[in-house]
Every structure is written in C-alpha cells, then in structure tokens.
Amino acid sequence: MNDLFQSLFQLFESSPVLVAAYDGFDRLRYANRAFRSAYFIEPEEMPFWPDLMRRNHYAERGTVIRAEDFEEWLISTQSRRGKVGFRAFETDLVDGRWLWMTETVQEDGWMLCIATDVTDLKASTREVRQDRDLAIKASYTDELTGVANRRFVTARIEDMLQGQVTDESPLPGCLCVFDVDHFKIINDQYGHHNGDLVLKDFAKCIHRLVRRTDCFGRVGGEEFVLTLPATSIEQARLIVERMLVGVRKSRPLKDRPDFKYTFSVGIAAAQVGDTAISLFSRADRALYRAKLAGRDQIHIDDASSDRPSQIG
Known part of the structure; x- marks a missing residue:
C-alpha cells in the first residue's frame, strides 16, 4: 500500500x-x-x-x-x-x-x-x-451583504434534508433563523444608511464563525438563516452562543462609537419527514419565542430538545 x-x-x-x-x-x-x-x-x-x-x-x-x-x-x-x-x-x-x-x-x-x-x-x-x-x-448573492440569498440558502436546506432516510439514520443537522433586534428602531433613529451598515456588519460577524460546510444567507430584511449540516442541537447552540458574543462586542457605526446591537435566534433540528418549509417554520417559531422572552438570546424548538431551551 x-x-x-x-x-x-x-x-x-x-x-x-x-x-x-x-x-x-x-x-x-x-x-x-x-x-x-x-x-x-x-x-x-x-x-x-x-x-x-x-x-x-x-x-x-x-x-x-x-x-x-x-x-x-x-x-x-x-x-x-x-x-x-x-x-x-x-x-x-x-x-x-x-x-x-x-x-x-x-x-x-x-x-x-x-x-x-x-x-x-x-x-x-x-x-x-x-x-x-x-x-x-x-x-445566488444578496446584493447588500454579499452573503448567500434566499434562493441559494433554500437549496442548501433541501440538500441537508436529503441525508434524512430512516428513523435509524443520523439526522442531517440544524437550521437557525436570525433576526437583528429592534431593527426598525435602528432604521428610524439612525437612518437607512446606518441600518444598511448594521446589516453588513452583522453578516460579517456571523460569517467569521461559519464553517465551510455550513451555509449562511439573508432571506429578507433583517432576517438571516444558517444551515448546520451533520450538527447536533447542542453543537448548534454552542456555535450560535459564540456568534451572540461576537455581535455584542461589535461597534459598526464609526461616527457613533457607543452604538451597539444584538440579535435573536431560533434553532430547530431536522426531523424525519421535514421539508425545507416545515423546518424553517419550526426554527422561525423558536425565533419568535426568543423575541418574546426579551431578545438577545437563543431559543430551541420544543420538538428538537426536551431540555430547557432558553439561554441568555
């Protein structure tokens, strides 16, 4: 040999x-x-x-x-x-x-x-x-931030779900849905130009921590999606925790050095029988609960884990 x-x-x-x-x-x-x-x-x-x-x-x-x-x-x-x-x-x-x-x-x-x-x-x-x-x-590219757009990231969700065959097979991964907190207020208070700078900064902050096998993209407005193939819910939680910390430290507006922002995220693990739409819906519902709980935090879809899902 x-x-x-x-x-x-x-x-x-x-x-x-x-x-x-x-x-x-x-x-x-x-x-x-x-x-x-x-x-x-x-x-x-x-x-x-x-x-x-x-x-x-x-x-x-x-x-x-x-x-x-x-x-x-x-x-x-x-x-x-x-x-x-x-x-x-x-x-x-x-x-x-x-x-x-x-x-x-x-x-x-x-x-x-x-x-x-x-x-x-x-x-x-x-x-x-x-x-x-x-x-x-x-x-396949979002014009403002340069990351993948809805079309490309949706195709990657479908690719991830193709690995799902039987109940005994490993589940293909997790989907995360992000939302920049209070983005409308940021736009109204600081102007649309600065709002665009925040979105571009957010994309850069997240992108630095994305593995090459993952896919991160903007699906509209202040909402972004991250696919995490072959990743458990606990691994996904750890990855996103690092992202929360990174964004909290960011100061994207040069003329306003004290300005800071946060984001909320919902995570769902793919289940047998999931489609791109059903998986996204569960992650989006988890995001909604994270926002109701006060924002700047992660919420895990209830069907993805039996453990307490909210963290700061």
Missing part, C-alpha cells in the same frame, strides 16, 4: 494538472507542485484558503479578482464555496493563464480541487462564459 501511495504522490507531483485538497475548515492539506507554483505556496505550507487568497491578492499574483473591495468579494465567495457536492468553473491567473477548476466535496467537508490549463481553448467565447458565471454568482 505504501508503494501505491508513493507512486500516486509521484504522479501528482509530476502532473501539469493542478491538484489540491482542503479539509473541512478550508485549510490546505495537500497541493502538488503545479498547484503550489500557481498559487505561490511553499512545500510544507498549509494555509487556510482565505489567507492564501488574501496574501496573493495584495501581492498582485495568483487568481485575478475583479472587485473593488477584496473583503466583500471574500465573504461573497465563501458563502458559496464548498456548499455543493460538485461544481466547475473557469478562473484566470495574474500571469495570463486560464484554468478550468473543479471542486468535489465530501460529506465531512473535505474538498478536492483539480484545475486544468485551458488558456488556448475557445478564447473567443471566454468573455461570454465569464459573463455567464458572473450572472450565476449574482443570482
């Missing part, structure tokens, strides 16, 4: 095809010579994907990023990266090469990336393909 692994390793190292593997936390765990060369990675390095993209962008190398604000681009891209089992797309490098990239994702979040140089293929239609890819991206 060791001989087989060694042979495979040598084949990957000598191949002109770019090959890389990322773990569920989006940390690079393997990259062959071609991939390391294209993205300026030292042989023993294992950077996280966002850190790799950030350093290459500011060094003006690696992937071409057509965005005025890199951090906004990063949030938008991470909102879709690794959320589906397979996707393929075209990307270009600063050195002029064009790559056809595929991403294959396992249930545990590990992702295999394979890229082939297609610089000389169908260059005349490249602009059309790029415009198509940008249009697809826009159709």
Whole structure:
C-alpha cells in the first residue's frame, strides 16, 4: 500500500494538472507542485484558503479578482464555496493563464480541487462564459451583504434534508433563523444608511464563525438563516452562543462609537419527514419565542430538545 501511495504522490507531483485538497475548515492539506507554483505556496505550507487568497491578492499574483473591495468579494465567495457536492468553473491567473477548476466535496467537508490549463481553448467565447458565471454568482448573492440569498440558502436546506432516510439514520443537522433586534428602531433613529451598515456588519460577524460546510444567507430584511449540516442541537447552540458574543462586542457605526446591537435566534433540528418549509417554520417559531422572552438570546424548538431551551 505504501508503494501505491508513493507512486500516486509521484504522479501528482509530476502532473501539469493542478491538484489540491482542503479539509473541512478550508485549510490546505495537500497541493502538488503545479498547484503550489500557481498559487505561490511553499512545500510544507498549509494555509487556510482565505489567507492564501488574501496574501496573493495584495501581492498582485495568483487568481485575478475583479472587485473593488477584496473583503466583500471574500465573504461573497465563501458563502458559496464548498456548499455543493460538485461544481466547475473557469478562473484566470495574474500571469495570463486560464484554468478550468473543479471542486468535489465530501460529506465531512473535505474538498478536492483539480484545475486544468485551458488558456488556448475557445478564447473567443471566454468573455461570454465569464459573463455567464458572473450572472450565476449574482443570482445566488444578496446584493447588500454579499452573503448567500434566499434562493441559494433554500437549496442548501433541501440538500441537508436529503441525508434524512430512516428513523435509524443520523439526522442531517440544524437550521437557525436570525433576526437583528429592534431593527426598525435602528432604521428610524439612525437612518437607512446606518441600518444598511448594521446589516453588513452583522453578516460579517456571523460569517467569521461559519464553517465551510455550513451555509449562511439573508432571506429578507433583517432576517438571516444558517444551515448546520451533520450538527447536533447542542453543537448548534454552542456555535450560535459564540456568534451572540461576537455581535455584542461589535461597534459598526464609526461616527457613533457607543452604538451597539444584538440579535435573536431560533434553532430547530431536522426531523424525519421535514421539508425545507416545515423546518424553517419550526426554527422561525423558536425565533419568535426568543423575541418574546426579551431578545438577545437563543431559543430551541420544543420538538428538537426536551431540555430547557432558553439561554441568555
């Protein structure tokens, strides 16, 4: 077996095809010579994907990023990266090469990336393909915050529920519904521009704590949704507790350094027979109870746990 692994390793190292593997936390765990060369990675390095993209962008190398604000681009891209089992797309490098990239994702979040140089293929239609890819991206992205929109996150809820087969099978995960507390008052008192800044700040705060296998998106107004595949209700509670703490510390308005805000959240664990609508409804009811209880807290759907569900 060791001989087989060694042979495979040598084949990957000598191949002109770019090959890389990322773990569920989006940390690079393997990259062959071609991939390391294209993205300026030292042989023993294992950077996280966002850190790799950030350093290459500011060094003006690696992937071409057509965005005025890199951090906004990063949030938008991470909102879709690794959320589906397979996707393929075209990307270009600063050195002029064009790559056809595929991403294959396992249930545990590990992702295999394979890229082939297609610089000389169908260059005349490249602009059309790029415009198509940008249009697809826009159709899945919330314009204000850059995170996934209702359409994309709903599809990820349905994907999560597909793992639900029998009573003996592990339940596929949890759904969280968020609501920024007293958002109408924020808009009325500080203006719609500052209200937009609060929503953008909230999306950034939450997004920092979202795993790559999860999907976070805005479904309308001040309401957001987070899917947590293969996650127990207690794990979901711990994840969201960290988010509560992070948002409480945030001060999003530069001209009003004392301004702070909070959010409420309802969590529901997927049950056998759930649909995207029924799961969302239970999480939304839990959110309503969190708001009735005083806001700035989590409430667990009663059907998801027999334990006391309210926490501060």
